[in-house]
Amino acid sequence: xxxxxxxxxxxxxxxxxxxxxxxxxxxxxxxxxxxxxxxxxxxxxxxxxxxxxxxxxxxxxxxxxxxxxxxxxxxxxxxxxxxxxxxxxxxxxxxxxxxxxxxxxxxxxxxxxxxxxxxxxxxxxxxxxxxx
Amino acid sequence: xxxxxxxxxxxxxxxxxxxxxxxxxxxxxxxxxxxxxxxxxxxxxxxxxxxxxxxxxxxxxxxxxxxxxxxxxxxxxxxxxxxxxxxxxxxxxxxxxxxxxxxxxxxxxxxxxxxxxxxxxxxxxxxxxxxx
Amino acid sequence: xxxxxxxxxxxxxxxxxxxxxxxxxxxxxxxxxxxxxxxxxxxxxxxxxxxxxxxxxxxxxxxxxxxxxxxxxxxxxxxxxxxxxxxxxxxxxxxxxxxxxxxxxxxxxxxxxxxxxxxxxxxxxxxxxxxx
Amino acid sequence: xxxxxxxxxxxxxxxxxxxxxxxxxxxxxxxxxxxxxxxxxxxxxxxxxxxxxxxxxxxxxxxxxxxxxxxxxxxxxxxxxxxxxxxxxxxxxxxxxxxxxxxxxxxxxxxxxxxxxxxxxxxxxxxxxxxx
Amino acid sequence: xxxxxxxxxxxxxxxxxxxxxxxxxxxxxxxxxxxxxxxxxxxxxxxxxxxxxxxxxxxxxxxxxxxxxxxxxxxxxxxxxxxxxxxxxxxxxxxxxxxxxxxxxxxxxxxxxxxxxxxxxxxxxxxxxxxx
Amino acid sequence: xxxxxxxxxxxxxxxxxxxxxxxxxxxxxxxxxxxxxxxxxxxxxxxxxxxxxxxxxxxxxxxxxxxxxxxxxxxxxxxxxxxxxxxxxxxxxxxxxxxxxxxxxxxxxxxxxxxxxxxxxxxxxxxxxxxx
Numbered sequence: 001x002x003x004x005x006x007x008x009x010x011x012x013x014x015x016x017x018x019x020x021x022x023x024x025x026x027x028x029x030x031x032x033x034x035x036x037x038x039x040x041x042x043x044x045x046x047x048x049x050x051x052x053x054x055x056x057x058x059x060x061x062x063x064x065x066x067x068x069x070x071x072x073x074x075x076x077x078x079x080x081x082x083x084x085x086x087x088x089x090x091x092x093x094x095x096x097x098x099x100x101x102x103x104x105x106x107x108x109x110x111x112x113x114x115x116x117x118x119x120x121x122x123x124x125x126x127x128x129x130x131x132x
Numbered sequence: 133x134x135x136x137x138x139x140x141x142x143x144x145x146x147x148x149x150x151x152x153x154x155x156x157x158x159x160x161x162x163x164x165x166x167x168x169x170x171x172x173x174x175x176x177x178x179x180x181x182x183x184x185x186x187x188x189x190x191x192x193x194x195x196x197x198x199x200x201x202x203x204x205x206x207x208x209x210x211x212x213x214x215x216x217x218x219x220x221x222x223x224x225x226x227x228x229x230x231x232x233x234x235x236x237x238x239x240x241x242x243x244x245x246x247x248x249x250x251x252x253x254x255x256x257x258x259x260x261x262x263x264x
Numbered sequence: 265x266x267x268x269x270x271x272x273x274x275x276x277x278x279x280x281x282x283x284x285x286x287x288x289x290x291x292x293x294x295x296x297x298x299x300x301x302x303x304x305x306x307x308x309x310x311x312x313x314x315x316x317x318x319x320x321x322x323x324x325x326x327x328x329x330x331x332x333x334x335x336x337x338x339x340x341x342x343x344x345x346x347x348x349x350x351x352x353x354x355x356x357x358x359x360x361x362x363x364x365x366x367x368x369x370x371x372x373x374x375x376x377x378x379x380x381x382x383x384x385x386x387x388x389x390x391x392x393x394x395x396x
Numbered sequence: 397x398x399x400x401x402x403x404x405x406x407x408x409x410x411x412x413x414x415x416x417x418x419x420x421x422x423x424x425x426x427x428x429x430x431x432x433x434x435x436x437x438x439x440x441x442x443x444x445x446x447x448x449x450x451x452x453x454x455x456x457x458x459x460x461x462x463x464x465x466x467x468x469x470x471x472x473x474x475x476x477x478x479x480x481x482x483x484x485x486x487x488x489x490x491x492x493x494x495x496x497x498x499x500x501x502x503x504x505x506x507x508x509x510x511x512x513x514x515x516x517x518x519x520x521x522x523x524x525x526x527x528x
Numbered sequence: 529x530x531x532x533x534x535x536x537x538x539x540x541x542x543x544x545x546x547x548x549x550x551x552x553x554x555x556x557x558x559x560x561x562x563x564x565x566x567x568x569x570x571x572x573x574x575x576x577x578x579x580x581x582x583x584x585x586x587x588x589x590x591x592x593x594x595x596x597x598x599x600x601x602x603x604x605x606x607x608x609x610x611x612x613x614x615x616x617x618x619x620x621x622x623x624x625x626x627x628x629x630x631x632x633x634x635x636x637x638x639x640x641x642x643x644x645x646x647x648x649x650x651x652x653x654x655x656x657x658x659x660x
Numbered sequence: 661x662x663x664x665x666x667x668x669x670x671x672x673x674x675x676x677x678x679x680x681x682x683x684x685x686x687x688x689x690x691x692x693x694x695x696x697x698x699x700x701x702x703x704x705x706x707x708x709x710x711x712x713x714x715x716x717x718x719x720x721x722x723x724x725x726x727x728x729x730x731x732x733x734x735x736x737x738x739x740x741x742x743x744x745x746x747x748x749x750x751x752x753x754x755x756x757x758x759x760x761x762x763x764x765x766x767x768x769x770x771x772x773x774x775x776x777x778x779x780x781x782x783x784x785x786x787x788x789x790x791x792x
Contacts, residue, residue: 266748266749266786266788267786267789268784268785268786268787269786270783270784271783272783307743307745310680310681310743311740311741311745311746316784320783
């Protein structure tokens with residue numbers, strides 16, 4: 001299995017609902033350093049998992065819809081806690097949709113799965129990996 | 133598959149038996165920076181893999197029984213070399229026992245596996261991943 | 265010159281005023297991974313720059329007044345942009361006040377300076393270093 | 397599943413053929429920080445995945461054939477782009493051959509797979525994992 | 529003293545002349561992860577060391593003249609070894625020239641010094657710090 | 661000012677005397693990841709702060725006298741706590757002695773200072789910087 005990873009980051013505000021979240025129920029925020037990892041069994045005709053330039057641009061575009069926002073005000077997350085895990089899944093799904101739309105090129109249709117990891121500090125991260 | 137990781141560390145002394153260990157047969161020690169990664173197929177009702185606060189506390193508690201000790205004197209490791217791999221397995225098993233005891237909350241019973249990685253330097257780490 | 269560093273982190277929401285800040289004028293947030301570096305010319309009687317336990321506890325206490333807050337609502341920052349640089353200075357000043365109050369022990373009065381570095385992502389950080 | 401990882405690095409020059417590579421079609425180069433991760437289901441008789449000293453020496457030996465070279469001149473890569481993914485596969489295959497040759501000791505024959513990850517910058521890496 | 533750091537990277541080919549360089553006399557290459565650290569005694573009117581957006585753009589522009597090149601062919605380095613130290617100085621001087629040209633804004637004229645650090649692997653880096 | 665840094669690590673056992681050290685009074689141990697940073701105002705005739713190969717070899721040699729040892733048994737530290745700060749100073753002094761002995765080459769006599777930083781975990785480090 002081959003993998004290729006690109007990294008970017010975004011900064012948001014949000015709050016959580018539910019006693020389990022303790023002081024994180026208050027409006028606060030986070031920097032998420034994001035690793036998008038693309039996987040496939042065999043390389044494409046250029047010897048690549050995916051074009052690294054297109055992968056970076058697509059990740060930046062997907063994060064652009066979240067960057068510098070208060071996620072409590074985003075309709076996409078209405079009624080849901082934007083935990084690290086939920087955000088990882090959201091970014092995963094948007095990357096997979098972009099792959100299906102051809103944003104990563106024709107070769108990228110051979111991708112098997114995408115993992116998205118959000119590093120929220122030097123001691124904690126969450127991720128979601130699923131099929132393309 | 134969703135994952136959530138928390139990090140902590142502990143410092144111990146130990147020695148190894150067997151010629152293969154060369155100078156590490158002498159009494160020496162290590163800092164282990166520990167990543168405990170919890171995995172599950174679906175999130176719990178709060179949109180979480182596991183409560184990050186409980187996960188951190190439990191990891192700290194498990195490491196507390198090893199911290200600042202000479203592992204050569206610990207009955208739990210009598211007759212065994214406390215290699216990085218063996219320690220990763222030990223911490224894994226103690227975290228899984230804590231999950232079964234409810235220390236990470238009811239939702240944590242839905243966890244599928246736990247991986248424990250011990251970084252022993254900037255160039256080496258060992259890990260064990262197994263089912264909950 | 266001797267130095268000792270301890271690391272912790274906090275997560276906040278805030279917004280900036282001024283066109284130079286572009287999209288960061290919107291309410292967003294950040295994780296700040298904080299390095300507090302204590303410096304002195306000679307070690308104390310225990311062979312230490314400062315007791316690492318007290319240093320960690322004091323840093324955690326200082327960050328506790330910022331953690332999980334919307335800094336736009338904090339009186340301490342009224343009328344000011346809470347840039348990374350401003351926050352580094354604020355944390356520095358509070359650590360120095362704690363040193364003067366004896367929170368780091370009598371030996372810590374021999375400290376020469378404190379540097380506070382706030383890592384806001386994998387590509388950017390800001391810091392302030394000043395005398396004790 | 398147990399894993400053990402050792403890290404080393406090498407520096408090379410190369411160029412790529414194909415419009416998709418843009419400016420990387422020019423002769424340039426890279427530092428690759430290499431993680432070689434060895435995996436197996438059960439530890440060997442010494443409580444190890446593999447002897448860490450032999451693993452490090454073998455990785456260094458394999459990288460020695462690439463180090464400080466212009467890969468465009470290496471017969472092993474004639475007619476192929478030496479992308480990060482291709483290099484990860486090459487190093488994997490050479491490590492597996494070394495395992496079969498006994499370079500990592502008799503116990504290493506119980507290894508299940510090897511993953512090789514090449515970090516080409518602070519924001520990108522590629523890897524290949526395959527059976528021993 | 530306040531500092532602000534931005535990070536980027538570039539990849540080049542080069543060779544060194546002189547027996548002291550051993551195998552690095554051969555054509556090879558490197559990834560340099562670059563930290564540009566801007567320092568000043570007092571913040572500007574916006575509470576900044578320098579606008580982080582302009583700092584990042586300027587660093588990217590300066591690195592753009594080196595990126596994906598064989599430095600042995602660059603007239604700017606004719607007759608000189610492009611060691612990590614020499615490259616750090618070159619990038620420093622070009623950043624300082626950009627500051628003097630106003631590329632980082634009027635406020636940046638209050639900068640006191642710039643440090644440029646080039647990380648060439650996980651175990652080695654070189655840097656140059658000088659006045660603006 | 662130019663700087664060049666090389667990194668290595670060593671693992672030791674030790675204990676501390678004094679109530680301030682709490683549980684670290686017990687025999688335990690540590691991995692120290694060591695950064696040796698060499699500084700000078702002007703480069704040598706080869707465009708270097710110091711030959712990186714000689715610097716790495718010398719650091720490895722200096723650490724070789726500490727590696728895999730119980731520092732409580734080392735005469736060099738009799739009657740002293742081997743805190744991170746004390747060890748940083750010891751390694752600094754031994755590197756400076758090696759420079760004076762010519763181990764880093766004739767050009768290294770132009771070095772101005774050496775800083776030695778010992779990373780004892782992902783959250784703490786100590787260092788000593790002094791003149792050559």
